Amino acid sequence: MNQIKAHKDILATPKIRIANLTKQFPTADGLFTAIDNISIDIAAGTFFVIVGPSGCGKTTLLRILGDLETPSSGSVEVYAEHPGKPGNSMVFQGDSIFPWMTVWENAAYGLKLRGVPDAQVRETVGHYLDKTGLTKFAKRYPYQLSGGMKQRVSIARAFANDPEILLMDEPFSALDEQNKTLLQEEILRIWEEDKKTVVFITHSVDEAVTLGDQIMVMSAHPGKVKAVIDVPFERPREVFELRSLPAYGEMVFQIWGYLRDEVQQAKAQEEART
Numbered sequence: 509m510n511q512i513k514a515h516k517d518i519l520a521t522p523k524i525r526i527a528n529l530t531k532q533f534p535t536a537d538g539l540f541t542a543i544d545n546i547s548i549d550i551a552a553g554t555f556f557v558i559v560g561p562s563g564c565g566k567t568t569l570l571r572i573l574g575d576l577e578t579p580s581s582g583s584v585e586v587y588a589e590h591p592g593k594p595g596n597s598m599v600f601q602g603d604s605i606f607p608w609m610t611v612w613e614n615a616a617y618g619l620k621l622r623g624v625p626d627a628q629v630r631e632t633v634g635h636y637l638d639k640t641g642l643t644k645f646a647k648r649y650p651y652q653l654s655g656g657m658k659q660r661v662s663i664a665r666a667f668a669n670d671p672e673i674l675l676m677d678e679p680f681s682a683l684d685e686q687n688k689t690l691l692q693e694e695i696l697r698i699w700e701e702d703k704k705t706v707v708f709i710t711h712s713v714d715e716a717v718t719l720g721d722q723i724m725v726m727s728a729h730p731g732k733v734k735a736v737i738d739v740p741f742e743r744p745r746e747v748f749e750l751r752s753l754p755a756y757g758e759m760v761f762q763i764w765g766y767l768r769d770e771v772q773q774a775k776a777q778e779e780a781r782t
């Protein structure tokens with residue numbers, strides 16, 4: 509269980525504190541180090557994006573933040589501002605909504621689970637279905653939805669749940685380019701409302717620069733922090749406007765500079781294994 513701190517400690521501390529975090533998995537060949545001594549503080553209200561080559565430990569880190577894995581050593585602390593609210597909500601790539609529930613029921617799931625009064629559930633779910641363009645589809649089941657719409661349900665559910673932190677693992681990676689851009693615009697708009705602390709994994713440097721306040725580049729296995737870069741672009745952001753700025757292209761180029769060697773190293777590691 510992540511350590512949750514009381515409100516009085518919050519002003520003096522970041523929202524998420526990762527300290528000397530290492531994760532090893534037992535394998536047939538001995539211990540495999542997926543994450544190697546990562547330390548980072550994430551301030552409240554930061555849209556924090558993680559990029560790194562395949563297999564560098566991004567998902568493992570997110571799963572530890574989400575209490576789905578335990579650290580081998582070191583610690584992860586999430587500072588709770590509203591005790592009683594859920595610690596985190598996760599959005600994964602691909603299908604992560606319940607196929608037997610309607611859009612509305614899926615979005616309301618977290619709130620109902622913790623006994624939020626019906627009127628408040630109606631208001632909150634109505635708000636996020638509206639924000640994600642799903643109001644008309646509230647009574648549909650997932651099999652009646654496109655991939656982009658299913659991801660919208662997942663996002664509506666995560667925001668409606670109102671967690672301390674939002675964890676997103678490549679939520680748009682399975683979508684086509686147009687849908688991806690639309691969802692990036694939507695998430696920017698929704699996030700702008702209450703600026704929750706988000707940790708977001710992506711393989712796309714463009715997506716990282718479009719969405720993020722800070723970008724952490726991880727090294728190839730074993731996963732370490734290679735660089736943490738502040739993204740200076742003002743908010744609210746418009747995706748196309750932002751992408752037309754020369755400074756945007758320069759930033760993408762800079763992040764690629766950090767990432768390129770790591771991607772090559774990860775490829776070489778993979779080839780050595782096969």
Ligand SMILES: Nc1ncnc2c1ncn2[C@@H]1O[C@H](COP(=O)(O)OP(=O)(O)OP(=O)(O)O)[C@@H](O)[C@H]1O
Pocket residue numbers: 533534535540541542560561562563564565566567568569729
């Ligand atoms: N339960 C496990 N047992 C053994 N090894 C594991 C386990 N979970 C993950 N790993 C290994 O740890 C490393 C990091 O995995 P992880 O899924 O966190 O990487 P990733 O950066 O998210 O990769 P990708 O970008 O391809 O999704 C990989 O080499 C993976 O095979």
